[in-house]
């Protein structure tokens with residue numbers, strides 16, 4: 001049976017449709033995942049639980065929420081809310097729990113780590129506890145299908161030198177409060193698998209980019225700054241290296257790991273696309289210019305002049321404390337065991353991303369009118 005048509009069939013005539021609890025589903029990767037799943041499996045149900053912090057935005061999944069043909073329900077709430085999470089498990093036959101809910105920005109964690117521990121560690125422990133209790137009761141005949149997938153990050157491995165790659169066996173050596181919180185959560189997920197047998201999966205992705213990313217992260221921040229006539233702040237010498245993964249590829253990998261992954265296992269998901277930050281920023285300048293040459297109505301809209309979009313916009317600023325030098329992922333396990341590899345080339349993905357931000361400038365404007373502005377004002381006033 002092709003994957004797309006797969007449904008859960010229990011004994012007798014009772015047909016169970018898979019139901020996802022997607023936590024953090026109004027954020028960048030979570031909302032892309034919901035879109036991916038609803039499109040690929042129109043018969044499946046998705047419950048999105050999201051606290052709607054500064055980085056979560058209902059607009060990201062508005063189209064899907066308003067489409068009665070799509071089986072998506074949205075609940076505003078915190079993964080730390082025990083009663084609410086219990087209620088969701090009691091009132092739904094949840095097959096897959098996919099946890100995207102997290103405070104994700106390294107710079108914010110350096111300013112104050114508290115919320116990172118509350119959400120990324122205690123929140124995960126709450127989800128695990130409740131998932132385990134419901135799973136242990138095992139009323140459902142399709143209990144074996146249940147999986148708890150923790151979306152983690154390659155940052156838990158720390159930093160690489162010029163050579164080598166992170167494998168799933170690499171020691172955990174987080175360097176920022178953010179990555180320390182994600183590593184702690186990974187250890188709790190592991191413990192719930194080893195101690196109680198909860199069928200867990202951990203995925204560790206490299207840097208994502210694509211539509212709906214909050215403009216505090218490198219790529220949308222640079223796009224937004226160019227469109228707003230601002231300088232482009234690069235930390236340190238700009239030679240730190242990240243491995244960039246288009247968000248849709250990441251969503252596809254998570255879907256395949258949910259279906260084929262072995263409980264208790266960890267899978268690294270990378271884009272095999274290592275670039276220095278300086279290279280990324282220069283590429284954005286060049287590609288944005290190419291797009292604006294073709295769609296010159298945008299020049300007027302943003303009051304921009306092509307000649308002013310150049311490398312002089314780059315502003316090297318003080319380095320991020322504890323700035324990891326290089327992340328890079330060994331592709332072997334997810335390729336050989338799951339059959340996944342990235343499909344979207346960076347040149348394609350970056351043009352799609354820049355075009356999306358140009359075409360959805362209202363989204364960007366709404367996002368940047370709140371917390372984000374205050375946060376950056378405070379941060380840059382210290383530099």
Ligand SMILES: Cc1cn([C@H]2C[C@H](O)[C@@H](COP(=O)(O)OP(=O)(O)O[C@H]3O[C@H](C)C(=O)[C@H](O)[C@H]3O)O2)c(=O)[nH]c1=O
Pocket residue numbers: 104105106107152153154155205206207208216217218219221233234235236240241242277320
């Ligand atoms: C915002 C910003 C960043 N940078 C540098 C710092 C990093 O070397 C690189 C990317 O930074 P960003 O903050 O976008 O992402 P990372 O710190 O690599 O972490 C990201 O990717 C991992 C996998 C996650 O797990 C994180 O949740 C996610 O935020 O650009 C600058 O030079 N200037 C800037 O203004």
